[in-house]
Amino acid sequence: MRVLSIDVGTSNTVAVLAVSGQQPRVVEVDGAATMPTAVYADEAGVILVGHDAVRQSRVDPARFEANPRRRIDDGVLKLGGSVVPVTDALAAVLRRVLDETVRQLGGALPDEFRLTHPAGWAEPRRNTLLSAARLAGVTGEIVLVPAPVAAAAHFLATRRVTPGAAIAVYDLGAGSFDVAVVAATPPGFTVLAEDALPDLGGAGVDQVLLEYVGRQVSNRDAAKWQQLQSTELIEPVRAAKETLSRQPQAEIPMPEPFPDVLVTRPELEALVRPSLSRSVELLTSTIAAGGVQPGAVYLVGGASRMPLVAALIGERLRSVPVLDQPETAVALGAHLVPHNGVTIRTPAPQHHSVSQQQYPSAGDFMASAQFPQLPAPQAPPVRKAAPKGTLVALGAIMVVALLVLGGFLVFGRHSFPSAADCSGQPGSPDDKGFTSCTRQLAGPVADQGDCHGGYDGSGVTVPGLAGSTVTCHTSGQTVVYIQAGSLDEVNKEVAAMMDAYPDSAKVKASWKGNGLSGDYEALAASGVGVVVFTVSDRPLVGVLTAPATSAPGSLTAAKAAGAFERSVQPGT
Known part of the structure; x- marks a missing residue:
C-alpha cells in the first residue's frame, strides 16, 4: 500500500510517501523538502511551478502568482497574457509532486492520495481541490483531511x-x-x-x-x-x-x-x-x-x-x-487519520475570495449589544446595489467605465487628492455625502455599502471631531468616515477614545491601500468591536463598529481587526 499525502500550503507544498513496511518519508522536489506553491505562465502558456516559477518571476513578474491557493475563489488567474483557471494552476503544482513521486517509485502510481486543507474550507473549495487533483492525473482514491487534524494525528502518534x-x-x-x-x-x-x-x-x-x-x-x-x-x-x-x-x-x-x-x-x-x-x-x-x-x-x-x-x-x-518538524508535520500526519474519521463540531464558515480579503466574519458580528460612548448600530437598512448609472458628467467615457467596473469613482489610481487637498476646507460632497478625500478612504465601501452624509442615528458618533461626515452600512457593520480640520485634532480625539478603555485588550497595526497609509487600533468591549483607523498625512479618520452575534466574549480585538482588514480597509 502506497499512500501519498500532499499538504498544499498557501506558500509552500510538502509531500510525504508512506509505503507499507517502511518509515514514511518526505518526497523531495528539486532537492528540497518544501516546494513553493507558485506558478508562472510563459509566453507559450506553459505553466511552470515551484522553484522554476520563482526563478522565472524575475523575468516577468506579471506572469507569476506566488499564492494560487489564496486565489481559489477567483476562478481564473491573469498571468501576463494568459488566463489560467485556478484548478489548472493547482493541478500543475500537484502534478509536479506526483511526477517526482512516480519517478521515485520506479514508474508506479500511489494507491491512495491524502490532500490536506484548512479546517474552515467549505464544500466549494474542497471540490476545487479535488478537481485539481484529477486534472493532475490522480487516478486512485482521494481522501481530504483538515490540516489541523493531520497535525494533531502526527503529534498524538509520537x-x-x-x-x-x-x-x-x-x-x-x-x-x-x-x-x-x-x-x-x-x-x-x-x-x-x-x-x-x-x-x-x-x-x-x-x-x-x-x-x-x-x-x-x-x-x-x-x-x-x-x-x-x-x-x-x-x-x-x-x-x-x-x-x-x-x-x-x-x-x-x-x-x-x-x-x-x-x-x-x-x-x-x-x-x-x-x-x-x-x-x-x-x-x-x-x-x-x-x-x-x-x-x-x-x-x-x-x-x-x-x-x-x-x-x-x-x-x-x-x-x-x-x-517539532513544523514544516512537515501536517503532511506526516495526514496518512494517520482514519477514513471517515473526522467530524467538525460547528459548520465551516463560507469564506469569500481571499485575494480580496472579503471574509464574512465581520458580517457575523451583528447584535444588539451596547458599547459605551460608541453604541452598537441598529440593524442596517437593506444593502443597495452598487450604483452603475450616470454620474455628474465629467464627460470622460473612461471614467464611466471605471465606475461600472467598481473602480475609483470620480478619479483613477493616479489622480487621488493630495494631502494638501485634504488638509484644507472639505470640498463639496457628492450625492452620497463623500468628499474626494473621504471617498478615497472608503474605497469600495463607497460603492458597495448603503452610504449617506452625516450621522444617521445608529449611535456611532465621534462628537469631538467636526468636519464632513459620511455613515455607511456594509456587510452587517457600520462605518463612519470623517474629514476633520487638522491632524492634531484627529490624533487628540482618537487618543482620548482609546484611553477611555484602559482595561480592554487592543490590537494596533499599520494599514495601506488606495494610495493611503496609516494606523488602526482595534478593541472589543461589551460585546462590540471597534476599529479606529487614521491616515498618516491627512486629517481623515474612520470608525468601524462590528457587534457580536452571540455571547459578548465571542468577539475579540483580533476578530475586530480582521473585520476591518477583510471588508473595510481599501485595497492596494
Whole structure:
C-alpha cells in the first residue's frame, strides 16, 4: 500500500510517501523538502511551478502568482497574457509532486492520495481541490483531511497522551495563520473550534523586514533603491529571518551602492510583535470556543520557529508550546487519520475570495449589544446595489467605465487628492455625502455599502471631531468616515477614545491601500468591536463598529481587526 499525502500550503507544498513496511518519508522536489506553491505562465502558456516559477518571476513578474491557493475563489488567474483557471494552476503544482513521486517509485502510481486543507474550507473549495487533483492525473482514491487534524494525528502518534486528549494546533505558515482545537475520539478526530488570519504569515514578516532594511539604507541612493525589485532582496531577507530564529543577529548582504545591514533579534521582534500578538489572541479565543483545556499547543508551519511565537504563547497561556518538524508535520500526519474519521463540531464558515480579503466574519458580528460612548448600530437598512448609472458628467467615457467596473469613482489610481487637498476646507460632497478625500478612504465601501452624509442615528458618533461626515452600512457593520480640520485634532480625539478603555485588550497595526497609509487600533468591549483607523498625512479618520452575534466574549480585538482588514480597509 502506497499512500501519498500532499499538504498544499498557501506558500509552500510538502509531500510525504508512506509505503507499507517502511518509515514514511518526505518526497523531495528539486532537492528540497518544501516546494513553493507558485506558478508562472510563459509566453507559450506553459505553466511552470515551484522553484522554476520563482526563478522565472524575475523575468516577468506579471506572469507569476506566488499564492494560487489564496486565489481559489477567483476562478481564473491573469498571468501576463494568459488566463489560467485556478484548478489548472493547482493541478500543475500537484502534478509536479506526483511526477517526482512516480519517478521515485520506479514508474508506479500511489494507491491512495491524502490532500490536506484548512479546517474552515467549505464544500466549494474542497471540490476545487479535488478537481485539481484529477486534472493532475490522480487516478486512485482521494481522501481530504483538515490540516489541523493531520497535525494533531502526527503529534498524538509520537507522544504518550491521555486518551481523548485535545490539542491546540497553531499553524503559522508562510502565507496564512490557522488555529484549531482538535480532540481525539474513538472513531478518529473532532475539530472543536477553528479560526484563521489569512493576512498573517512568514511572507508578511519578510516584507516587514525588507521595509525595515529599506529605511536603513535607502537614503544612500533613493533612486537606485526604487529600481530594485523586491525579488532581488527577498531571499537574503528571508535567510536573515531564519538565522534570527537560531542566532541573536544576522547580516543581510546588499547590492552596491548600499552597505550590508546588521539586524538583531530584538529589532525583528519589535517589528512583528503586534502581528504575532494578534495570532496569540486568536489562539486564546479559539481555545475558549472549543470548550476544553488542550493538553498542548502544537506549533506547525515554518514561521512558527520564531522564538517570539513560543514566548508570547508561554506568557499568555502559562505553558510551553511544542515545536517539532513544523514544516512537515501536517503532511506526516495526514496518512494517520482514519477514513471517515473526522467530524467538525460547528459548520465551516463560507469564506469569500481571499485575494480580496472579503471574509464574512465581520458580517457575523451583528447584535444588539451596547458599547459605551460608541453604541452598537441598529440593524442596517437593506444593502443597495452598487450604483452603475450616470454620474455628474465629467464627460470622460473612461471614467464611466471605471465606475461600472467598481473602480475609483470620480478619479483613477493616479489622480487621488493630495494631502494638501485634504488638509484644507472639505470640498463639496457628492450625492452620497463623500468628499474626494473621504471617498478615497472608503474605497469600495463607497460603492458597495448603503452610504449617506452625516450621522444617521445608529449611535456611532465621534462628537469631538467636526468636519464632513459620511455613515455607511456594509456587510452587517457600520462605518463612519470623517474629514476633520487638522491632524492634531484627529490624533487628540482618537487618543482620548482609546484611553477611555484602559482595561480592554487592543490590537494596533499599520494599514495601506488606495494610495493611503496609516494606523488602526482595534478593541472589543461589551460585546462590540471597534476599529479606529487614521491616515498618516491627512486629517481623515474612520470608525468601524462590528457587534457580536452571540455571547459578548465571542468577539475579540483580533476578530475586530480582521473585520476591518477583510471588508473595510481599501485595497492596494
